Amino acid sequence: MYQANITLNELQDLKSDFELLKTEELSIHFGGLKAVDGVSFDLIHREILGIIGPNGAGKTTLFNLFSGVYAPLSGRIFFEGKAIHGLKPNLINERGIARTFQNIRLFSDLSVLDNIRIVMQHRADYGLRHLLFNTEKYRMQEDEILRKSREFLKIFGLEIKHDITAKNLSYGEQKRLEIARALATEPKLLLLDEPAAGMNTAEKEGQIELIKWIMLNFDISIILIDHDMPFVMNLCPRIIVLDYGKIISMGPPGKIKKDPEVIKAYLGEESHA
Amino acid sequence: MDGVIILEILQQLANGLALGSAYALIALGYTMVYGIIQLINFAHGEFFMIGAYAGVLAIKAGLPLYAAFPAAITAGALISAGVEKIAYKPLRKKNSGRLAALITAIGISIFLQNVIFLIPGADLIGLGTKNPMGIEKYVFGSVEISGTKVYIFLISIILMIIFIYIVHFTKSGKAMRAVSADRDTAMLMGIDPDRIISFTFALGGALAGAAGLLFALDQNQVSNFMGLMPGLKAFIAAVIGGIGSIPRAMAGGLILGLMETLAVVLGFSQFKDAFAFIFLIIILILKPAGIFAMARKEKV
Numbered sequence: 073m074y075q076a077n078i079t080l081n082e083l084q085d086l087k088s089d090f091e092l093l094k095t096e097e098l099s100i101h102f103g104g105l106k107a108v109d110g111v112s113f114d115l116i117h118r119e120i121l122g123i124i125g126p127n128g129a130g131k132t133t134l135f136n137l138f139s140g141v142y143a144p145l146s147g148r149i150f151f152e153g154k155a156i157h158g159l160k161p162n163l164i165n166e167r168g169i170a171r172t173f174q175n176i177r178l179f180s181d182l183s184v185l186d187n188i189r190i191v192m193q194h195r196a197d198y199g200l201r202h203l204l205f206n207t208e209k210y211r212m213q214e215d216e217i218l219r220k221s222r223e224f225l226k227i228f229g230l231e232i233k234h235d236i237t238a239k240n241l242s243y244g245e246q247k248r249l250e251i252a253r254a255l256a257t258e259p260k261l262l263l264l265d266e267p268a269a270g271m272n273t274a275e276k277e278g279q280i281e282l283i284k285w286i287m288l289n290f291d292i293s294i295i296l297i298d299h300d301m302p303f304v305m306n307l308c309p310r311i312i313v314l315d316y317g318k319i320i321s322m323g324p325p326g327k328i329k330k331d332p333e334v335i336k337a338y339l340g341e342e343s344h345a
Numbered sequence: 346m347d348g349v350i351i352l353e354i355l356q357q358l359a360n361g362l363a364l365g366s367a368y369a370l371i372a373l374g375y376t377m378v379y380g381i382i383q384l385i386n387f388a389h390g391e392f393f394m395i396g397a398y399a400g401v402l403a404i405k406a407g408l409p410l411y412a413a414f415p416a417a418i419t420a421g422a423l424i425s426a427g428v429e430k431i432a433y434k435p436l437r438k439k440n441s442g443r444l445a446a447l448i449t450a451i452g453i454s455i456f457l458q459n460v461i462f463l464i465p466g467a468d469l470i471g472l473g474t475k476n477p478m479g480i481e482k483y484v485f486g487s488v489e490i491s492g493t494k495v496y497i498f499l500i501s502i503i504l505m506i507i508f509i510y511i512v513h514f515t516k517s518g519k520a521m522r523a524v525s526a527d528r529d530t531a532m533l534m535g536i537d538p539d540r541i542i543s544f545t546f547a548l549g550g551a552l553a554g555a556a557g558l559l560f561a562l563d564q565n566q567v568s569n570f571m572g573l574m575p576g577l578k579a580f581i582a583a584v585i586g587g588i589g590s591i592p593r594a595m596a597g598g599l600i601l602g603l604m605e606t607l608a609v610v611l612g613f614s615q616f617k618d619a620f621a622f623i624f625l626i627i628i629l630i631l632k633p634a635g636i637f638a639m640a641r642k643e644k645v
Contacts, residue, residue, distance in 0.1 A: 126622045139533055140533075160537075161529075162532045162534075162535050165532075165533060165535035170531060173530075178530075179527060180526065182523070182526065189535075191523075191536075192518050194534075194535060194536050195535070253534065294604045298453075
């Protein structure tokens with residue numbers, strides 16, 4: 073596994089000025105339930121942003137809005153300055169947003185390698201003609217895809233399992249493969265939905281290093297959702313706290329920890345610790 | 346006397362394999378479309394019929410067999426992808442549900458059969474002596490096997506190999522497997538499901554078109570209702586194997602072809618269609634997920 077060896081403060085300094093994602097008064101309702109209610113924030117290139125909040129606070133719904141699963145009822149989303157709200161998920165992915173899921177959604181009957189290769193091949197520009205006649209172009213691109221796919225698997229420690237059916241991987245391995253598959257779409261923004269769920273303390277520390285390393289090495293921004301407060305606070309220089317679909321607090325971990333609103337909404341029962 | 350029986354069995358085996366491999370070609374279209382949008386496409390038999398017409402007309406126009414097949418394949422692919430675009434896609438966009446799509450498929454089937462019927466002189470076209478496959482026979486010792494059956498079997502197998510190659514090695518084929526596994530996730534990974542669904546219909550229609558021409562060459566004629574029975578039989582084949590799976594649909598086709606021929610050998614040739622449907626009923630009672638289905642482990 074890869075180590076980033078970088079502190080939170082250093083991460084904070086790494087951010088560029090380039091505004092990657094911007095949301096304005098984003099809202100979506102399901103029946104009478106305001107799942108996301110007037111959310112506005114922006115995200116800088118090379119930033120790791122954490123989103124926390126109690127169950128049902130609208131965290132995953134926010135991800136579904138960013139990735140195009142839902143179109144917002146009102147409000148706007150800009151990615152690299154262009155409006156993306158209401159676009160279909162595949163088009164949003166082409167613009168450069170990729171995600172993972174809270175409950176893992178791999179192509180479970182395909183091999184580990186194919187899970188990665190499919191999303192890369194989809195971007196290759198050879199046609200049926202090249203394939204049938206086994207042209208130079210086809211072979212070169214296929215070799216390149218295979219090389220890159222193996223590279224991804226190596227980063228995530230899955231290289232030796234490349235021909236195993238994805239559903240037969242362990243839970244942790246499936247979570248890593250899902251991140252690898254998202255990265256294979258060459259995103260500029262990676263959305264991680266509970267990347268540390270189901271992990272023990274040591275694994276969580278490894279996950280923190282891996283996520284930092286991904287941000288630095290792929291030169292991308294990351295937004296992540298998690299329930300585990302220490303995990304988010306050790307990883308994200310900036311955190312957004314959601315409750316009932318609204319942003320109730322935003323800032324560095326130090327500020328979030330002391331914010332009485334947050335303690336009331338989220339840390340309530342843990343505030344003695 | 347024994348020799349005659351063996352000869353009869355071998356001849357029927359060849360018949361069964363030829364019929365079965367043609368069923369398998371059609372069944373692949375059913376199973377793929379079901380795998381990707383969970384629709385039993387009852388208009389599939391009509392894609393088979395349209396392909397047969399295109400191929401037969403090409404032959405009647407004086408084109409050689411190797412040009413008639415691409416004509417049948419292209420016609421099958423175009424009609425299949427066209428029907429998807431005009432009839433099924435608008436329903437999908439409105440989330441109309443599976444029943445609406447199923448009834449539409451039946452409607453399209455009846456519509457296409459009758460459109461051909463309304464064209465004067467089109468309801469039955471014979472090939473006569475223009476049939477390029479002729480009445481060749483292969484003689485192996487004391488066994489005679491009709492040439493057409495051998496061709497049907499060989500061409501079907503070649504087409505299935507090409508098909509498997511496309512599904513496993515082209516990017517559209519792989520994207521098809523991804524969409525079939527999980528359409529929403531495939532979309533979030535940048536794959537456009539609409540394009541892949543069109544591709545799936547075109548591929549299924551192409552195979553049906555080729556199978557249509559093979560049937561037409563065997564029967565030496567085409568008719569507007571010719572797609573009905575093979576279409577239903579291929580549907581049975583797909584269900585027998587386990588609908589949604591490609592290798593199982595092929596196996597289901599071969600099994601059904603052999604079963605039907607067995608019925609003929611046993612002297613029930615007038616009941617061979619009934620045989621297929623009774624077989625379907627038995628399978629649905631005993632193994633509703635197909636003969637090859639294994640007990641699914643439920644994860645808790």
